[in-house]
Amino acid sequence: MWEWLSDKYDLLATWIFETAIQPALYSLGLMDWAEDAFTWVGFFLFGLVQVAVVYAICRPLEAWRPVEPHQDRRFIRTDILYTLLTRLGVLPLIGFVIFFSADAWLAGAMADSGWIPPNLEEFFPVLRDVPWLAMLVYIVVIDFFEYWRHRFQHTFGWWWALHSIHHAQQHMSFWTDDRNHILDDVLQAAWLGALAVLIGVPPGQFPVILTVLRVAESLSHANTRIHFGRLGERLFVSPRFHRLHHGVLGAGATGRNYAVLFPVWDWVFGTANFDRERFPATGDPEAPQAYVTGGWLRQQWEGVRQVVLALLGRRRNLPARVPEGD
Amino acid sequence: MRRFARPIAVLSCAASLLAAPARADIVYVLNSGEASISVIDARERTELRRMPVLREVHHAVLTPDGSTLVIGDSGGNELIFMDPATGEIRRRERISNPYHLEYSPDGRFLVVASLRRDQIDIYDAGTLQLTARFRQPDKPSHVAFSPDSRMVYVTLQGTGEVAAVDLTRKETVWTVPVGPEPAGIIWHRGRLLIGLMGSDEFVSLNPETREVTTAFRTARGAHTVFPAPDGRYLYATARVESGVWQIDANTLEVVRRFDVAGGPDCIAFDPDGRLWMTLRWLGRVAILDPRDGTMDHVRVGRSPHGIFVMPRREGMRADFASIMPGAVSGYRPLPSPLAARSGEPAAGHPPPIIAGAPVLAPGPVVTPARFFRRGPWRVEDAN
Numbered sequence: 001m002w003e004w005l006s007d008k009y010d011l012l013a014t015w016i017f018e019t020a021i022q023p024a025l026y027s028l029g030l031m032d033w034a035e036d037a038f039t040w041v042g043f044f045l046f047g048l049v050q051v052a053v054v055y056a057i058c059r060p061l062e063a064w065r066p067v068e069p070h071q072d073r074r075f076i077r078t079d080i081l082y083t084l085l086t087r088l089g090v091l092p093l094i095g096f097v098i099f100f101s102a103d104a105w106l107a108g109a110m111a112d113s114g115w116i117p118p119n120l121e122e123f124f125p126v127l128r129d130v131p132w133l134a135m136l137v138y139i140v141v142i143d144f145f146e147y148w149r150h151r152f153q154h155t156f157g158w159w160w161a162l163h164s165i166h167h168a169q170q171h172m173s174f175w176t177d178d179r180n181h182i183l184d185d186v187l188q189a190a191w192l193g194a195l196a197v198l199i200g201v202p203p204g205q206f207p208v209i210l211t212v213l214r215v216a217e218s219l220s221h222a223n224t225r226i227h228f229g230r231l232g233e234r235l236f237v238s239p240r241f242h243r244l245h246h247g248v249l250g251a252g253a254t255g256r257n258y259a260v261l262f263p264v265w266d267w268v269f270g271t272a273n274f275d276r277e278r279f280p281a282t283g284d285p286e287a288p289q290a291y292v293t294g295g296w297l298r299q300q301w302e303g304v305r306q307v308v309l310a311l312l313g314r315r316r317n318l319p320a321r322v323p324e325g326d
Numbered sequence: 327m328r329r330f331a332r333p334i335a336v337l338s339c340a341a342s343l344l345a346a347p348a349r350a351d352i353v354y355v356l357n358s359g360e361a362s363i364s365v366i367d368a369r370e371r372t373e374l375r376r377m378p379v380l381r382e383v384h385h386a387v388l389t390p391d392g393s394t395l396v397i398g399d400s401g402g403n404e405l406i407f408m409d410p411a412t413g414e415i416r417r418r419e420r421i422s423n424p425y426h427l428e429y430s431p432d433g434r435f436l437v438v439a440s441l442r443r444d445q446i447d448i449y450d451a452g453t454l455q456l457t458a459r460f461r462q463p464d465k466p467s468h469v470a471f472s473p474d475s476r477m478v479y480v481t482l483q484g485t486g487e488v489a490a491v492d493l494t495r496k497e498t499v500w501t502v503p504v505g506p507e508p509a510g511i512i513w514h515r516g517r518l519l520i521g522l523m524g525s526d527e528f529v530s531l532n533p534e535t536r537e538v539t540t541a542f543r544t545a546r547g548a549h550t551v552f553p554a555p556d557g558r559y560l561y562a563t564a565r566v567e568s569g570v571w572q573i574d575a576n577t578l579e580v581v582r583r584f585d586v587a588g589g590p591d592c593i594a595f596d597p598d599g600r601l602w603m604t605l606r607w608l609g610r611v612a613i614l615d616p617r618d619g620t621m622d623h624v625r626v627g628r629s630p631h632g633i634f635v636m637p638r639r640e641g642m643r644a645d646f647a648s649i650m651p652g653a654v655s656g657y658r659p660l661p662s663p664l665a666a667r668s669g670e671p672a673a674g675h676p677p678p679i680i681a682g683a684p685v686l687a688p689g690p691v692v693t694p695a696r697f698f699r700r701g702p703w704r705v706e707d708a709n
């Protein structure tokens with residue numbers, strides 16, 4: 001069944017590529033991009049599947065036990081646009097085109113320096129024969145670095161000026177996951193790129209695992225009154241756990257629950273809150289109006305302005321303090 | 327959940343290969359999109375197993391002594407040295423992004439072209455010490471040597487040029503424009519044949535005069551060309567109008583066209599003259615018998631790229647093609663075909679199928695000395 005499905009899926013990707021993309025590349029004189037284009041067709045299709053799976057899982061849960069019962073769809077539209085631009089490859093593709101030459105130059109400079117990025121399989125040879133396990137180890141390591149990136153987003157004023165867009169949503173839903181400024185996306189790519197220089201890139205051949213991760217990250221933003229129980233809350237980031245991070249007080253003041261997938265990092269670094277009854281209202285009361293109600297373009301523009309203000313020391317909305325234990 | 331059964335499959339691989347009752351040829355397919363190598367039973371045309379690799383395998387070449395298959399994992403930054411007879415991995419070497427790789431005909435150099443970092447690396451084949459690295463303007467893609475191993479020629483996809491690198495002087499001696507988006511390049515009888523993805527043309531480049539002329543035409547998205555071991559034909563591929571063209575090796579005239587959907591990429595020949603082609607966009611290998619035009623498919627992993635046929639017939643070695651007339655053309659053209667070892671049968675030459683097609687009289691098989699069969703690169707010795 002799975003084989004059959006993945007075969008049909010590949011045939012669809014091939015059909016799109018051969019009937020629409022490749023002839024277009026040929027007439028535009030861009031055939032040297034054919035292989036990359038094929039990869040992007042795959043990215044787009046996989047993105048569609050992921051969005052559909054996320055929707056099929058998260059939407060019923062939101063309908064079942066909403067935190068906010070009557071969410072106005074108008075507030076969610078911007079987040080849907082964020083999701084589609086990111087997940088269907090529009091913004092990543094633009095990034096790829098803009099940074100392609102720089103990336104090749106950097107890769108060449110790194111080769112010249114003699115540094116060959118190692119990978120985790122070299123440190124733990126057993127992982128060579130069990131690629132899915134290697135993938136899981138990568139996920140844990142990357143999640144650790146993502147925890148710290150998220151901490152820094154809340155630590156440095158200029159970074160908070162960008163990340164505040166993510167927190168400004170007062171009507172959080174599973175669509176909110178991708179609500180990030182494009183500069184923030186670029187910073188994330190650079191952050192993970194730097195990590196790849198140290199530990200290599202994770203294996204990419206596990207669509208099921210990647211989809212599970214996507215569902216988990218979207219679900220953590222869902223408008224649903226769900227926690228994973230006493231033990232589960234400590235193992236995986238739940239809608240309850242991450243909502244607390246998005247709480248009106250959390251964004252500006254207390255600074256809790258930074259983890260993306262595994263709450264263990266918050267527990268280790270003393271930023272965890274496991275109070276299972278708290279489902280606070282979300283939003284950032286100090287965010288500029290454009291962050292709260294603006295459309296995608298307005299938020300992007302305002303984001304640039306706010307970063308400049310922050311760098312000039314003229315932004316009053318300051319990042320969170322890390323609490324001294326409560 | 328076959329994926330989870332992999333470790334066990336890996337452990338039992340050598341045993342199952344040795345235990346195979348009838349010795350069918352084995353075909354290795356590098357699944358660039360799935361971090362694996364498919365091992366195919368050529369007779370049953372079924373996938374025996376999938377071997378995990380680190381990230382992204384693209385091309386495989388035999389060591390000059392014919393003993394070892396070297397597989398480049400460009401995403402995992404390593405070379406895998408495999409015994410093609412058993413599938414056993416003998417060793418691994420860390421090396422920066424080995425995308426396209428090829429040994430020089432004299433076996434002294436290993437040249438790596440890395441599309442992703444715009445560089446060409448020249449390694450000492452025995453020690454894998456980097457001896458030179460060249461920045462190239464844009465997307466160095468495929469490489470081909472001159473038979474005297476003095477020069478390596480590289481297609482530059484991004485700028486539409488071919489660069490000539492002098493291996494003794496370690497410098498780029500010239501670049502010439504050849505046409506839009508050049509991809510595959512081979513040495514063929516004193517010329518370089520180059521596929522232009524941005525057109526329907528294969529051009530011929532005279533490395534002495536640097537004159538570029540049309541060699542033959544296939545269809546939109548011309549890609550690569552491979553010499554058949556028998557020396558009579560070349561097989562050229564195109565991508566936009568997906569297919570394979572049989573080309574007369576003497577006259578460079580198109581003999582016939584085979585429609586092959588799915589973006590044929592690399593081609594390997596089995597000793598019976600059949601073509602094993604990776605279909606990049608389809609996740610399949612196509613097996614084409616040019617004698618009667620029949621075609622078969624085997625499903626493999628995603629985005630299959632490099633392919634290698636390991637004959638398992640009495641006395642026949644992995645490098646069976648090197649004793650055949652076609653060995654003087656290709657990425658790694660020999661000055662002349664090697665002499666057959668005693669007891670080594672010549673591979674079956676398929677008879678010409680087109681009435682009236684010109685038949686190439688095979689030239690005399692002269693081998694100076696097998697000077698490069700005892701080089702330091704012999705991998706068995708390294709262990």
Ligand SMILES: [Zn+2]
Binds near residue numbers: 150154
């Ligand atoms: Zn945050």
Ligand SMILES: [Zn+2]
Binds near residue numbers: 246
């Ligand atoms: Zn969030």
